[in-house]
Each structure stands twice: as structure tokens, then as C-alpha cells.
Amino acid sequence: MHAPPTAPGTAPRSAPRRHRRSRALGFAALAVSLLMAVPTAQTAFGEESQKAQAAVPGGGDxxxxxxxxxxxxxxxxxxxxxxxxxxxxxxxxxxxxxxxxxxxxxxxxxxxxxxxx
Structure with a gap:
């Protein structure tokens, strides 16, 4: 997209671009934090299932x-x-x-x- 024309002597409007950029960075930070939380949850569930399996020797009841x-x-x-x-x-x-x-x-x-x- 092209920026709308500005009057001579005025600065181009860059606020919408900055806003989009900060929104994109916010979404990226959120995505990274969610992805970092997933292995922790998998580890927690994995430990629970290992404890349950270890509690019943011989394959379980x-x-x-x-x-x-x-x-x-x-x-x-x-x-x-x-x-x-x-x-x-x-x-x-x-x-x-x-x-x-x-x-x-x-x-x-x-x-x-x-x-x-």
C-alpha cells in the first residue's frame, strides 16, 4: 500500500505503521510465551503418567x-x-x-x- 499524499512541508503519517508494528510485536511476544508454556505442560502431564505407571508394577490393573x-x-x-x-x-x-x-x-x-x- 502507498501512503496517502501529504501536503508540502508536512511530515508523512507514520503512526499507523508504528501501531501495526507494535501490535505485531505484541502478538509475536504472546505467541512465543504460549509456545514456551506448552513444553512445561507436556512435561507435567508426562510426569503424572509416569508416576501412575510406576505405582502399579507389571502393567497395571x-x-x-x-x-x-x-x-x-x-x-x-x-x-x-x-x-x-x-x-x-x-x-x-x-x-x-x-x-x-x-x-x-x-x-x-x-x-x-x-x-x-
């Missing part, structure tokens, strides 16, 4: 309705049958179960999981 099996777990079929008996008549109830299997080979397991899977 997933809750009473989550069962994690590995190939060496004894009586997997008995536990699966027990959960099925609870769910067979309460498939729309409030209790839900998660059966999680770690990688491995599971022989002779018959899991009746026909509820909207």
Missing part, C-alpha cells in the same frame, strides 16, 4: 472384568466357561468382560463368544 491369558495360564477353559455362563443370560446386562490372549499357541480352547462379535 485392568479391572475385575478383564482377564489376560497366556499359554501357561492354568484352566483357561474353566474361566472362559464361567464367564460364558454369566453372560449367556445377561448378554444385555451392565457387566461386560474382556478376554485377552497374549501371543502363543492355545490348544483345545472352546470360547463361545457369539454376542455381537
Amino acid at each position: 485392568l479391572g475385575p472384568n478383564v482377564h489376560v491369558f497366556d499359554p501357561s495360564t492354568p484352566d483357561i477353559q474353566g474361566k472362559v466357561d464361567e464367564i460364558f455362563k454369566k453372560q449367556e443370560s445377561a448378554q444385555f446386562g451392565l457387566d461386560r468382560y474382556a478376554l485377552l490372549f497374549k501371543p502363543g499357541t492355545y490348544d483345545n480352547i472352546n470360547a463361545q463368544i457369539g454376542f455381537y462379535t
